[in-house]
Amino acid sequence: MNSIVVHYKELALKGKNRPWFVKLLVRNLRAALADLRVTSIRSVMGRIEIELESDSGWEDVRDRVRRVFGIANFSFAGRASHDFDELASAILADLGDIEPASFRVRARRSDKRFPLTSPQIEREVGGRIKEAKGWHVDLVGAALTIHLEMMPDHAFYYFGKEPGAGGLPSGTGGRVACLLSGGIDSPVAAYRMMRRGCSVLFVHFHSYPILSRASQEKVREIAALLTTYQLRSRLVLVPFGELQQQVLLAVPAELRVVVYRRLMMRIAEKLARSWRARALVTGEVIGQVASQTLENMTSIADATTLEILRPLVGMDKDEITEQAERLGTYAISIIPDQDCCQLFTPRHPATRARREEIERAEGALPIAAMVDAAVAGAAVEEFRFPS
Ligand code: ATP
Numbered sequence: 336m337n338s339i340v341v342h343y344k345e346l347a348l349k350g351k352n353r354p355w356f357v358k359l360l361v362r363n364l365r366a367a368l369a370d371l372r373v374t375s376i377r378s379v380m381g382r383i384e385i386e387l388e389s390d391s392g393w394e395d396v397r398d399r400v401r402r403v404f405g406i407a408n409f410s411f412a413g414r415a416s417h418d419f420d421e422l423a424s425a426i427l428a429d430l431g432d433i434e435p436a437s438f439r440v441r442a443r444r445s446d447k448r449f450p451l452t453s454p455q456i457e458r459e460v461g462g463r464i465k466e467a468k469g470w471h472v473d474l475v476g477a478a479l480t481i482h483l484e485m486m487p488d489h490a491f492y493y494f495g496k497e498p499g500a501g502g503l504p505s506g507t508g509g510r511v512a513c514l515l516s517g518g519i520d521s522p523v524a525a526y527r528m529m530r531r532g533c534s535v536l537f538v539h540f541h542s543y544p545i546l547s548r549a550s551q552e553k554v555r556e557i558a559a560l561l562t563t564y565q566l567r568s569r570l571v572l573v574p575f576g577e578l579q580q581q582v583l584l585a586v587p588a589e590l591r592v593v594v595y596r597r598l599m600m601r602i603a604e605k606l607a608r609s610w611r612a613r614a615l616v617t618g619e620v621i622g623q624v625a626s627q628t629l630e631n632m633t634s635i636a637d638a639t640t641l642e643i644l645r646p647l648v649g650m651d652k653d654e655i656t657e658q659a660e661r662l663g664t665y666a667i668s669i670i671p672d673q674d675c676c677q678l679f680t681p682r683h684p685a686t687r688a689r690r691e692e693i694e695r696a697e698g699a700l701p702i703a704a705m706v707d708a709a710v711a712g713a714a715v716e717e718f719r720f721p722s
């Protein structure tokens with residue numbers, strides 16, 4: 336066996352856009368597999384065929400294909416002619432010496448002009464396998480399902496399906512900028528936007544040299560991990576410590592978290608616009624911490640005219656944690672660091688900072704100059720996968 340058959344599902348619904356979605360999915364698969372031993376990747380009659388140089392490459396290719404968005408499922412497959420004797424003997428050879436308690440054959444025709452119906456094909460091939468092996472046929476609870484796909488000039492067969500990453504192909508959803516903190520939530524928020532086809536720019540605010548470099552190192556690691564999904568990423572590291580010291584001098588303690596966040600929004604907006612991103616993304620969740628009450632979230636959002644997307648807003652912490660664990664970011668996120676927002680903030684910030692108070696406090700600060708200085712001091716790092 337040296338083929339992989341890739342099925343997309345949600346894509347099938349996209350009407351006139353469908354050829355474009357499939358084209359991007361093929362392009363993304365090519366990029367994800369660029370350094371592996373793959374002969375060809377092409378779209379054929381509603382599925383994508385990947386040809387491997389040899390059957391030994393399957394595991395490496397599988398691990399990559401699992402991360403490509405827009406795939407419902409995929410299978411390691413063999414290829415044979417339409418001749419039922421040849422097809423059955425190819426299947427028997429690849430099954431080796433397994434002894435399933437029962438089996439069945441499931442056939443699909445990509446081309447409905449094929450002279451036999453799917454049940455007829457199933458009976459022809461199933462009968463030959465039963466004759467050779469003596470296995471029991473079970474149409475409902477079979478231990479082994481042999482899948483057949485009748486293509487116009489050959490047949491694919493496979494014995495299992497790997498779940499794909501779902502979502503939509505990277506590049507179909509436009510650009511967004513995610514405020515990535517190094518905590519548990521924002522990497523999951525970034526992933527969820529990537530899975531909907533968005534290209535995500537990562538923006539991180541750090542307080543080096545007032546605090547250590549730890550948060551930057553964590554965020555780099557998270558960016559590298561997330562890049563295994565979107566293949567190319569840009570991380571912008573924004574110096575925030577000096578701004579925080581300015582805020583410290585001018586803003587009452589209980590308002591500082593909201594003022595910090597509003598500054599972050601303004602800076603992120605500038606960076607996002609220069610990258611032609613259409614929205615900001617955060618890992619905010621209603622009620623999780625003081626800065627995430629509905630009142631404070633609206634005050635924070637008011638600092639920017641860009642759309643703010645909060646993919647986790649209605650999730651519980653344990654649901655987010657579970658996703659972070661599956662994604663692999665959890666282990667990085669829990670490495671202790673000094674979060675810039677704990678700097679100069681009280682243990683109990685205001686949960687309902689009043690708009691007039693915020694505006695009065697900000698009135699004492701050279702906001703535009705602070706934003707420009709942060710943008711000018713930002714460092715950009717590029718990530719690529721496979722590197
Ligand atoms: P996270 O786990 O993502 O850090 P959190 O529960 O700690 O979230 P907050 O610290 O209140 O929540 O941050 C809310 C959101 O603000 C984060 O999800 C992130 O999008 C953004 N954010 C906070 N701190 C930073 C930072 N230092 N750099 C970039 N974005 C940040």
Ligand code: MG
Binds near residue numbers: 516518674
């Ligand atoms: Mg945080």
